[in-house]
Amino acid sequence: xSPPGRRFPTGDVARVSVFAAxxxxxxxxxxxxxxxxxxxxxLQTFGVMLxxxxxxxxxxxxxxxxxxxxxxxxxxxxxxxxxGLGVFAGPSVGFxxxxxxxxxxxxxxxxxxxxxxxxxxxxxxxxxGGVGVIYLFGIPLQAAVTGLTLGKAAVLSAxxxxxxxxxxxxxxxxxxxxxxxxxxxxxxxxxxxxRAAGGR
Amino acid sequence: xTGYYVPGDSLLHRLPAGAKLLGLAVLCTLLLLxxxxxxxVVAVVLVASLxxxxxxxxxxxxxxxxxIRWFAVAxxxxxxxxxxxxxxxxxxxxxxxxxxxxGLVTLTTRTTAMMAFLERCLAPARFVGLDPxxxxxxxxxxxxxxxxxxxxxxxVREAQRARGVEWSVRAFAVPLVVSALRHADALGEALSARGxxx
Numbered sequence: 001x002s003p004p005g006r007r008f009p010t011g012d013v014a015r016v017s018v019f020a021a022x023x024x025x026x027x028x029x030x031x032x033x034x035x036x037x038x039x040x041x042x043l044q045t046f047g048v049m050l051x052x053x054x055x056x057x058x059x060x061x062x063x064x065x066x067x068x069x070x071x072x073x074x075x076x077x078x079x080x081x082x083x084g085l086g087v088f089a090g091p092s093v094g095f096x097x098x099x100x101x102x103x104x105x106x107x108x109x110x111x112x113x114x115x116x117x118x119x120x121x122x123x124x125x126x127x128x129g130g131v132g133v134i135y136l137f138g139i140p141l142q143a144a145v146t147g148l149t150l151g152k153a154a155v156l157s158a159x160x161x162x163x164x165x166x167x168x169x170x171x172x173x174x175x176x177x178x179x180x181x182x183x184x185x186x187x188x189x190x191x192x193x194x195r196a197a198g199g200r
Numbered sequence: 201x202t203g204y205y206v207p208g209d210s211l212l213h214r215l216p217a218g219a220k221l222l223g224l225a226v227l228c229t230l231l232l233l234x235x236x237x238x239x240x241v242v243a244v245v246l247v248a249s250l251x252x253x254x255x256x257x258x259x260x261x262x263x264x265x266x267x268i269r270w271f272a273v274a275x276x277x278x279x280x281x282x283x284x285x286x287x288x289x290x291x292x293x294x295x296x297x298x299x300x301x302x303g304l305v306t307l308t309t310r311t312t313a314m315m316a317f318l319e320r321c322l323a324p325a326r327f328v329g330l331d332p333x334x335x336x337x338x339x340x341x342x343x344x345x346x347x348x349x350x351x352x353x354x355x356v357r358e359a360q361r362a363r364g365v366e367w368s369v370r371a372f373a374v375p376l377v378v379s380a381l382r383h384a385d386a387l388g389e390a391l392s393a394r395g396x397x398x
Contacts, residue, residue, distance in 0.1 A: 011388030
């Protein structure tokens with residue numbers, strides 16, 4: 001019944017939905033208080049980076065897609081309880097859409113690292129996918145929506161750059177910690193295990 | 201988790217989700233195609249009257265626009281500095297109108313109706329092994345997982361407080377992600393035990 005070549009194991013359905021939920025939870029107010037309660041930081045892009053580093057290319061992109069579909073359907077799952085179609089008409093639409101290729105690129109780079117991706121690879125992946133790719137989509141779409149030139153849109157977005165780089169550093173540290181505590185969190189290890197279990 | 205839907209019986213409430221999305225896409229495109237300063241004026245009147253017809257009330261309408269208010273101010277100031285007052289007003293109005301219009305679709309469409317429509321749109325995903333059943337399982341499982349993962353986050357934070365490492369992001373995120381993965385893998389096993397793997 002399913003087409004040849006590709007099957008989608010049930011275990012992956014669970015992982016993808018739980019990670020989509022994790023990205024949503026990281027945007028809830030008070031989910032994470034940095035420095036006591038002084039700096040309210042939303043960590044949704046951090047969640048997207050973690051999804052990429054742990055789920056691998058396709059599952060990470062799917063987790064982000066599922067989250068975006070639920071947001072479009074009107075659930076308030078984005079940081080600050082935002083949701084609905086308004087966010088897709090707004091100026092930051094590109095930064096949301098960019099999550100999808102961003103997570104996929106992170107997954108791709110991490111998968112190339114085999115069974116034990118090092119911290120340097122994780123860091124490069126998070127910066128390239130989680131900051132580079134997301135800005136690559138975010139800035140031009142912001143320019144298109146607002147009618148600003150690319151350069152001015154870039155200036156407007158530069159404010160968020162330090163925070164996003166910090167999130168990428170943090171995400172790579174957390175991904176590394178997770179993968180050491182739970183080896184099945186490495187995309188390649190997980191795939192081998194699924195294959196060995198006859199999951200496909 | 202209730203979403204933004206405001207119950208009602210207006211014409212907008214009764215239109216099918218697909219029709220409203222199509223209308224939204226058409227209006228937003230028109231807005232981009234006509235750069236004349238008159239277009240936003242016409243659009244503002246149109247959107248305002250649509251809001252009146254829908255009867256969702258002012259509070260709900262403001263909640264849709266509120267998230268972009270600071271961005272709109274920054275955009276207006278920047279455009280005014282670099283272009284002119286008219287251009288600044290036009291392009292700022294265009295962004296606000298698009299957001300308001302999209303918000304109106306969200307306010308007048310039940311989340312379940314929108315989800316059913318999006319699921320139909322995603323039907324081609326079956327070519328990568330995601331049949332419609334798995335797709336709707338994926339969506340509903342995610343909705344169900346949000347409170348579960350939020351519960352895990354609360355537990356981890358309490359443990360963190362007990363250990364006195366409240367300030368460490370790493371001490372929060374690593375256990376959270378590991379417990380989320382454990383939960384996901386147990387859930388996956390439970391699903392296959394019930395024969396969902398065919």
